[in-house]
Amino acid sequence: MSCDQRVALVTGSGQGIGRGVAIGLARDGYLVILNSRSADPNNPNVGAYEVKNVIETDGGAADVIRGDVGHLEDHEQIETVIAEKYGRLDLLVNNAGVAPAVRADILEATPESYDRVMGINLRGPYFLTQRLARRMIEWKQDGAMETGRICFITSISAYTASISRGEYCISKAGLSMATLLFADRLAEYDMPVIEIRPGIIATPMTAGVKGKYDKLIAEGLLPNRRWGTPDDVARAVCAVGRGDFDYSTGEQIDVSGGFNIRRL
Numbered sequence: 461m462s463c464d465q466r467v468a469l470v471t472g473s474g475q476g477i478g479r480g481v482a483i484g485l486a487r488d489g490y491l492v493i494l495n496s497r498s499a500d501p502n503n504p505n506v507g508a509y510e511v512k513n514v515i516e517t518d519g520g521a522a523d524v525i526r527g528d529v530g531h532l533e534d535h536e537q538i539e540t541v542i543a544e545k546y547g548r549l550d551l552l553v554n555n556a557g558v559a560p561a562v563r564a565d566i567l568e569a570t571p572e573s574y575d576r577v578m579g580i581n582l583r584g585p586y587f588l589t590q591r592l593a594r595r596m597i598e599w600k601q602d603g604a605m606e607t608g609r610i611c612f613i614t615s616i617s618a619y620t621a622s623i624s625r626g627e628y629c630i631s632k633a634g635l636s637m638a639t640l641l642f643a644d645r646l647a648e649y650d651m652p653v654i655e656i657r658p659g660i661i662a663t664p665m666t667a668g669v670k671g672k673y674d675k676l677i678a679e680g681l682l683p684n685r686r687w688g689t690p691d692d693v694a695r696a697v698c699a700v701g702r703g704d705f706d707y708s709t710g711e712q713i714d715v716s717g718g719f720n721i722r723r724l
């Protein structure tokens with residue numbers, strides 16, 4: 461099966477950054493495959509089906525594939541649906557991720573939390589990318605698509621120590637290296653791999669720590685004195701999706717309101 465439209469998969473796109481990225485890519489002409497662990501077609505007002513409705517109302521095209529990125533057995537199903545229905549994947553956006561269920565000091569944090577966060581944030585996207593990149597090479601070589609591009613949504617936590625969520629920081633640092641590894645490996649096929657590092661973005665993930673970050677931002681933590689939005693991140697991903705960063709494989713784009721500027 462092959463499809464005339466460019467196809468993007470955005471993992472974890474039922475809310476937050478993934479939702480914004482999916483809507484942005486659909487506006488740029490991608491057929492967007494939304495992925496979520498709990499997509500329910502009988503409940504079109506929440507999660508991936510809500511996003512699908514928004515995209516379709518806007519004149520775009522979307523599909524939904526249920527699947528848990530942390531469960532390697534779900535990856536085969538994701539691959540099969542994409543192969544059978546579309547026969548191409550022009551853009552993979554590894555967005556799904558979780559924070560620790562409980563923020564715990566690094567001297568107290570549990571192996572269970574470590575395994576959960578690493579499984580979803582690092583092991584899952586690493587092996588999903590391995591599996592889909594192999595297909596993307598084939599589809600590019602068969603002429604089903606012009607090229608394949610990959611984005612990893614990491615975080616400023618890839619290089620910023622937060623001692624109450626060490627496992628999250630380690631997972632994002634690992635994903636940053638995964639970007640370099642896949643960028644190096646796929647360069648011979650001219651398939652760019654780019655890391656996007658969001659800063660403090662207003663989503664359901666950060667809703668529980670809103671007060672803490674409101675205060676830090678008001679006190680000047682960020683030169684751009686506001687929270688980031690899913691749309692801020694979507695703009696960066698859309699630029700990658702358009703090919704604007706094709707000669708920058710392996711690079712990081714920070715979307716963090718100037719967080720990295722050292723100031724005196």
Ligand code: NAD
Nearest residue numbers: 472476477528529530555556557615658660661663664665
């Ligand atoms: P969010 O919790 O609002 O949304 C994450 C989405 O991913 C949810 O829909 C969730 O159901 C889904 N998801 C979680 N685990 C999954 C799994 N195993 N399989 C499939 N889907 C799964 O979070 P967000 O703020 O939108 O974050 C999106 C990504 O951006 C994450 O990787 C996060 O670490 C990263 N990030 C967020 C911020 C921020 O400030 N919000 C900052 C830096 C990086």
